[in-house]
Amino acid sequence: MLIKHKKNPILLTVLSIISGAILTGCNSGSSSSSASSQPVYTILFDAGSSGTRLSLYKVIPGNGGYPQITKLSEKEYNDNGINDFLNGNGTIELVDKAGVNTLPGGTRPVNCTGGTEQTTGKQVQIIGLGESDVSPCVLAPLLNSQDTTLAANNLTRSQVKTELFATAGMRTEDTRNGGSYSTESITAYYQIMKTYVAGMGFATGEFKTINGNSEEGVWTWINLNDYYYNVFGGNTTVSATIQQPVGDFEVGGSSMQIAFPTNTTPNPTGNVYKVTINGKTFNVYSKSFLGLGADDARKYVRAYNYSNQNGGLDCFATGATESSTTEDSGISLYPSTTLTPNIFPGNTVTTTPWFTLSASALNLQGNPNYSLNTCSAKYDTVISQVISLARNNNGTLNEGNTATWAEFKQTLETSTSPFVGVDNFYYTAADLNLAESTNFNPTTFENNLVSKCSTVIAGNKLQIQAICANGTFMNSFLFAATNGLFNGSTASFSGVLPSKINGVTVLTWTRGYLLQKYAN
Numbered sequence: 001m002l003i004k005h006k007k008n009p010i011l012l013t014v015l016s017i018i019s020g021a022i023l024t025g026c027n028s029g030s031s032s033s034s035a036s037s038q039p040v041y042t043i044l045f046d047a048g049s050s051g052t053r054l055s056l057y058k059v060i061p062g063n064g065g066y067p068q069i070t071k072l073s074e075k076e077y078n079d080n081g082i083n084d085f086l087n088g089n090g091t092i093e094l095v096d097k098a099g100v101n102t103l104p105g106g107t108r109p110v111n112c113t114g115g116t117e118q119t120t121g122k123q124v125q126i127i128g129l130g131e132s133d134v135s136p137c138v139l140a141p142l143l144n145s146q147d148t149t150l151a152a153n154n155l156t157r158s159q160v161k162t163e164l165f166a167t168a169g170m171r172t173e174d175t176r177n178g179g180s181y182s183t184e185s186i187t188a189y190y191q192i193m194k195t196y197v198a199g200m201g202f203a204t205g206e207f208k209t210i211n212g213n214s215e216e217g218v219w220t221w222i223n224l225n226d227y228y229y230n231v232f233g234g235n236t237t238v239s240a241t242i243q244q245p246v247g248d249f250e251v252g253g254s255s256m257q258i259a260f261p262t263n264t265t266p267n268p269t270g271n272v273y274k275v276t277i278n279g280k281t282f283n284v285y286s287k288s289f290l291g292l293g294a295d296d297a298r299k300y301v302r303a304y305n306y307s308n309q310n311g312g313l314d315c316f317a318t319g320a321t322e323s324s325t326t327e328d329s330g331i332s333l334y335p336s337t338t339l340t341p342n343i344f345p346g347n348t349v350t351t352t353p354w355f356t357l358s359a360s361a362l363n364l365q366g367n368p369n370y371s372l373n374t375c376s377a378k379y380d381t382v383i384s385q386v387i388s389l390a391r392n393n394n395g396t397l398n399e400g401n402t403a404t405w406a407e408f409k410q411t412l413e414t415s416t417s418p419f420v421g422v423d424n425f426y427y428t429a430a431d432l433n434l435a436e437s438t439n440f441n442p443t444t445f446e447n448n449l450v451s452k453c454s455t456v457i458a459g460n461k462l463q464i465q466a467i468c469a470n471g472t473f474m475n476s477f478l479f480a481a482t483n484g485l486f487n488g489s490t491a492s493f494s495g496v497l498p499s500k501i502n503g504v505t506v507l508t509w510t511r512g513y514l515l516q517k518y519a520n
Contacts, residue, residue, distance in 0.1 A: 037061045040518070041072075041155055043146065043162040043202070044510040045139065047082045049169030049254040049293065050328075054142040055510050056149060056160070059518050066234030066278035067518035073149045074505055078102050079138045080328060083169035086181065086189060089329065090115070090129030092137050097123045103141055112137035131189060135196035139164075143200055157201035164193060164207040165513070167216055168255030171209055171290055177391040178332050180353035212288025214396045217257035218273050219512030220250045221284055224422065226515060227506050228497060232277040245282065246494065247415045249478075251424035253295040259286040260415035268396040277519040285411065287394075287403075291334070291386040292477075294424035298469045299331035300343075300382045301375070302362040306333065307346030309361070315375040315469040316368035319456035324464045330358040339385050343378075370453040370468050372446070372475075379476040380483055409485050418494040419486075421474070422507055426496040428470045431463060440495035442479035442486070449475060 040059040045052055053076040060068040078093035079085075092112070093102040099122035103109060108126065114133040115126040129137055143162070150157065173179035174186060181189075190207040198204045210216050225231040229243035247260025262285045266274040275282045291297070302312040316325055332354040336344045349355035384405050386392065394400035412419075420437065421429065429435050432448040453468040478484050478493060486493045499507035 037063055041153070041160045042205075042514070043143070043160055044513070045142070045162075045164035046508065046510055047164055047166035047170065049081050049083060049167065049172075049252065050295070051076060051081055052079055052138055052142065053505070054146070055505075055508065056146055057511070057514060058153075059514055061518040062278065062520065064279075064520055066232060067515060068234075069511060069514050069518075071504075071511070072153065073146060075142055075145045077138075077141060081169045082134050082138065082166060082193075083173050084329060085129055085134040085138070086131055086170075086173055086186075088128065088130045090133055090137070091125055091127050092129065093123065093125050095122060095124040097121060104145075109137055109141045109144075111140065131192070135193050139193060139197060140200065143197065143202065158203055160202055161205050162197050162202040163205040164190070164197075165210045165215075165510075166208070167210060168212065168252060168288075168290055168293060171212065172254060172332065174209070175352045177290060178334060178352050178354035211396060212255055212257055212290065213271055213286050213398075214268065214273055215513070216509050217250070217259045217286035217288050218275065218284055219509035219516065220257055220422075220507070221248055221259035221286065221512070222275060222277070222515050223509060223512035224248050224250075224420075224497070224507055226277075226512070231282075232280045232515075234278050244417060246417050247412075247419040247491075249419060249421045249425055251421065252293045253424075254293040255288050255290045255296075256292040257286065257288045258412075259284055260412070260419065261285075261417050262414045263416060264414055269394070269400050271394060271396065275516065277515055285414065287408070287411075289387055289392050289403075291389065291392070292383065294428075294466070294470045294473060295327075296331060297379070297382060297386070297473050298466075299327060299357075299362055300333075300386070301378045301469065301473075302327070303331060303333060303357050304343050304378050304382075306344045306357060306361075310366055311362055311364040312375070312378075312469065313364060313366055313368045314371040315378070315472060316364065317370050317453045317455065317457045317464070317468050318368060320364065320368045320464050322363045324461050325364055326461075327359045327362050327465075330356050330362065332356045334386070334389055336385065341381065343381060343385070372450055372453075372472065375469070375472045376476045376480060376482070379473050380480075383473075383477055384483070405483055409483075409489060412485055412491040413489055415491055418492040420494050421478075421496040423499055424470060425474055426498055428467070428474050429496045430498075431467045432471060435496055435498070437495040437497055440493055442475075442484075442493070445471075445479065446475055 037060050043056050056073040058070045080091040084090050095106040096102050115129040118125050118127050173181045194204050194207040225245045226235050228238050230239040231245045233242050245261050250257040261282045264272045266272045266283050271287050272285050275284050303309050333344045333347045335350040336342045347355050387403050387405050392403050449471040457464050
């Protein structure tokens with residue numbers, strides 16, 4: 001899942017990363033890899049809930065060994081996610097708030113004719129983009145940006161297989177998950193994009209929404225453990241020797257994926273999947289919770305007591321304002337009339353599509369005053385209810401029994417390894433000066449959170465909006481005395497790991513997908 005966040009200093013002290021090895025270090029293959037295998041060149045679009053990233057890879061298949069994977073390029077501009085384009089709310093940035101061009105020349109891409117230009121200060125955006133605009137306004141500029149890299153590798157566009165995989169943002173659009181679009185209409189949306197990309201001369205593969213359980217969660221686990229811990233014995237970028245694997249909490253904007261090694265027998269209905277790469281086999285439990293991404297969870301809390309919501313006054317620091325905490329998009333409220341407590345009493349919609357509360361309806365209504373206890377109580381309720389929604393039932397296709405927070409805490413204890421947090425959990429910990437990868441102290445985390453949020457927070461909008469609310473979410477979900485997954489548990493939380501090193505993305509499910517696909 002693509003996460004956008006301010007650049008953070010890397011506080012990881014136990015890992016020594018050699019500058020310049022980030023792109024090429026992942027090219028380390030075991031001796032069992034076939035040297036005669038023909039390379040595969042592939043572009044993968046990570047179509048996340050908050051934006052779209054392109055990665056261009058060279059892959060030498062493993063043929064039963066370790067596939068050699070080299071990232072040749074990565075690129076992202078600043079769109080707000082293809083799911084928003086589906087709803088007619090698509091946005092691209094031409095010039096950023098500092099007056100720096102985001103897209104080449106700070107002008108509209110060729111053939112991107114929809115929407116309306118909006119200027120706010122130095123920032124220039126195109127807003128109101130729709131379904132037919134996503135290809136010329138988002139995909140085409142990203143693909144065109146690769147021409148220099150293709151030429152440098154003596155490649156034509158037709159030699160590059162291009163695929164687009166969307167994550168939680170598009171999952172929420174399906175009527176099965178409370179959205180407004182049938183599976184068939186979403187498939188047609190992908191076909192429009194695929195046809196457009198083929199028309200640009202690229203070979204095409206799959207364009208689809210990936211499964212959070214069997215695909216995104218598993219692929220994230222594969223890449224994280226390969227990159228940082230060399231568990232498959234083919235990647236010496238960080239560790240020269242094979243290390244023990246870890247479990248992970250990967251927290252995006254709209255969903256959270258949790259995956260860990262277990263001795264439980266593989267069974268899709270139990271969310272356990274077999275992973276074999278380079279002769280190393282693991283049984284991996286992988287569960288995705290739609291609606292427990294940091295952004296969506298925060299929005300549910302801000303909508304608490306709708307239609308008498310106050311925008312979450314007790315979850316923001318003193319000095320936060322409406323403008324400094326405005327959300328980029330609204331949230332679809334799950335039916336809560338049969339739940340206790342009914343946290344959205346003003347919402348009477350109980351069928352799909354769910355009622356969508358606008359971004360402006362989530363604005364602060366008054367002066368914020370952070371309270372760990374009251375904010376945590378709201379998060380506790382939201383977490384418990386979201387976990388138990390039918391769209392988060394157990395099983396690969398959520399066809400199994402209802403999930404519960406207490407049951408999941410027990411499941412976590414079947415992990416054979418400690419856990420780490422990545423993406424939003426990393427950013428949150430880093431904002432609180434606690435980005436350790438080992439010996440993470442929950443008490444220090446909570447103390448830092450309360451201290452930070454008891455005063456005015458200086459920084460950009462993202463920091464003011466996210467630090468206190470997202471920090472409370474992380475604390476409630478993982479550590480708090482009420483329901484925290486690691487409170488009184490035999491499972492353990494080691495710390496957090498960055499997704500980027502020296503500005504280069506190293507933790508991405510796209511590479512995990514390629515590792516699994518081309519290993520055998």
